[in-house]
Amino acid sequence: MPRSAPGSSTAGHPGSRRDPVLPLVPVPAPATTAATLLLNATYEPLCVVSSRRAIVLVLAAKAEPVDVTADVVHAATVSLPVPVVARLTRYVRVPFPASVPLSxxxxxxxxxxxxxxxxxxxxxxxxxxxxxxxxxxxxxxxxxxxxxxxxxxxxxxxxxxxxxxxxxxxxxxxxxxxxxxxxxxxxxxxxxxxxxxxxxx
Ligand SMILES: [Zn+2]
Incomplete structure (x- = not known):
């Protein structure tokens, strides 16, 4: 997967200057097909989500990036590194199965x-x-x-x-x-x- 160099894509992106009132929806990019490990607010691993989903959570202030890639996603007013690991800002209580499948x-x-x-x-x-x-x-x-x-x-x-x-x-x-x-x-x-x-x- 090609990666843009850090900082190289923050200026002059065609989507960022045309319409300043675009809603905060990330532009789908190849990088957003990747997966992001989502942590609970307590930093305990929760699940794996698409990076696109993680970006939506970050933009909605429901999660914060913990570890990011060099890839950057552009929304109307923000440029956001694609998170590899993200953490929920509020704790969610999730019941986990008592045992792990044997494989x-x-x-x-x-x-x-x-x-x-x-x-x-x-x-x-x-x-x-x-x-x-x-x-x-x-x-x-x-x-x-x-x-x-x-x-x-x-x-x-x-x-x-x-x-x-x-x-x-x-x-x-x-x-x-x-x-x-x-x-x-x-x-x-x-x-x-x-x-x-x-x-x-
Ligand atoms: Zn042996």
């Missing part, structure tokens, strides 16, 4: 794409208690593992292998986790989502 991507995110057994790069998921021995396909029994450990362990239990988990597999919860696993995470959202850096799943 390969979400397991890799939780375990930072790292094999829980050897610390190597994970390429598969492993059932700690093998499914053939009654292990469940649940958050507390599924971990990220490298192919080698997965192969070596096969249908055996950790006790039989003499292996230990660094920590019990936990069930992720919270708003940030609801956003993960469902879509690609913009790297600029990471600090707000509290997810590990080495997420490649």
């Amino acid at each position: 390969r991507r979400a397991v890799f995110t939780r375990d930072a794409s790292t094999c829980v057994y050897c610390g190597g790069s994970a390429t598969s998921i492993d059932h700690v208690v093998p499914r053939s021995r009654g292990g469940t396909h649940t958050w507390d029994n599924v971990v990220a593992a490298c192919r080698r450990c997965n192969h070596v362990k096969a249908d055996r239990s950790l006790a039989e292998m003499g292996w230990k988990l660094p920590q019990p597999p936990r069930t992720p919860s919270g708003a940030a986790w609801r956003l993960l696993g469902a879509r690609t995470v913009d790297p600029r959202w990471r600090e707000w989502l509290g997810v590990p850096e080495s997420v490649s799943a």
